[in-house]
Amino acid sequence: MIIAIASGKGGTGKTTVAVNLVLSVPDAQYLDCDVEEPNGHLFLHPDLQTRHPVTVPLPQINEQLCTRCGRCAEACEFNALAVTRQRVRVFPDLCHGCGVCSYVCPEPGAITEIERRIGEVAVGRIPNGDGGGIDFVQGTLDVREVVAVPVIKAVKRHADTRRTVILDAAPGTACPMVQTVRGADYCLLVTEPTPFGLNDLQLAVGVARALGVPCGVVLNRCDIGDDAVAEYCRQEMISILLEIPFERELAVAYSQGIPWVQASPVYRERFHALHQAIRQEVAR
Ligand code: SF4
Numbered sequence: 001m002i003i004a005i006a007s008g009k010g011g012t013g014k015t016t017v018a019v020n021l022v023l024s025v026p027d028a029q030y031l032d033c034d035v036e037e038p039n040g041h042l043f044l045h046p047d048l049q050t051r052h053p054v055t056v057p058l059p060q061i062n063e064q065l066c067t068r069c070g071r072c073a074e075a076c077e078f079n080a081l082a083v084t085r086q087r088v089r090v091f092p093d094l095c096h097g098c099g100v101c102s103y104v105c106p107e108p109g110a111i112t113e114i115e116r117r118i119g120e121v122a123v124g125r126i127p128n129g130d131g132g133g134i135d136f137v138q139g140t141l142d143v144r145e146v147v148a149v150p151v152i153k154a155v156k157r158h159a160d161t162r163r164t165v166i167l168d169a170a171p172g173t174a175c176p177m178v179q180t181v182r183g184a185d186y187c188l189l190v191t192e193p194t195p196f197g198l199n200d201l202q203l204a205v206g207v208a209r210a211l212g213v214p215c216g217v218v219l220n221r222c223d224i225g226d227d228a229v230a231e232y233c234r235q236e237m238i239s240i241l242l243e244i245p246f247e248r249e250l251a252v253a254y255s256q257g258i259p260w261v262q263a264s265p266v267y268r269e270r271f272h273a274l275h276q277a278i279r280q281e282v283a284r
């Protein structure tokens, strides 16, 4: 089963929920798809064993063979090419490596491709003391790079679907979140009971539904704010699977990088129950 943990906005506790959930599931796998700011490692302390570069194909123009016909720039959805009378300019930061320009170019050899590094995937284990542990995979987008999706795809290729795979998505509802949630069996949306939390939850629910992924909610800091999120979930028939109050004990554990399930037996039980609830939702 693949469970994506997402949120319409940052700062809701998405990674905290993902980390505690993965520690509550036997034989789980944690994939950090928040490649612009992966921070699950701060709580899970993995032993990273291998690192693999992530590259995308970047077009190279042979000006001797190019006729400046402009078809490549017309076809590029990302405005990564500009054709002038003198030359074709490639903007590497905008290029998604889709290969369309090479495909449409009518002049053989005018466009070739080189591999350009944009990030890396690190793979390791979270040891549990008895020789076993949890598989840990983390994507990191290189500094100054802007196209996160190929790195997320590279992380997801490590998913072992015989196990429970926890995907920690980027916050928001842009391409990185969409790419992470796409193909998951369930999407757990972490939010808080505030007007911002409601607005961003509505956007995230819209994405999950467009992707055909069933979703449920974790309501963090449930004892602040108002009832609008709970009312929205009732109307939309979305299950609130876990409510987490604003507790000093949890804040202290978080500030020390200690997962709640290791700091509190109560939360060990609650996250175990959350996993069971997700299984029931998927079965339904
Ligand atoms: S499509 Fe090919 S020939 Fe035409 S401008 Fe682009 S690179 Fe040059």
Ligand code: SF4
Residues within 6 Å of the ligand: 057, 058, 059, 075, 076, 077, 078, 079, 080, 081, 094, 095, 096, 097, 098, 099, 100, 101, 102
């Ligand atoms: S590979 Fe795709 S994104 Fe990159 S320049 Fe060519 S058409 Fe544009």
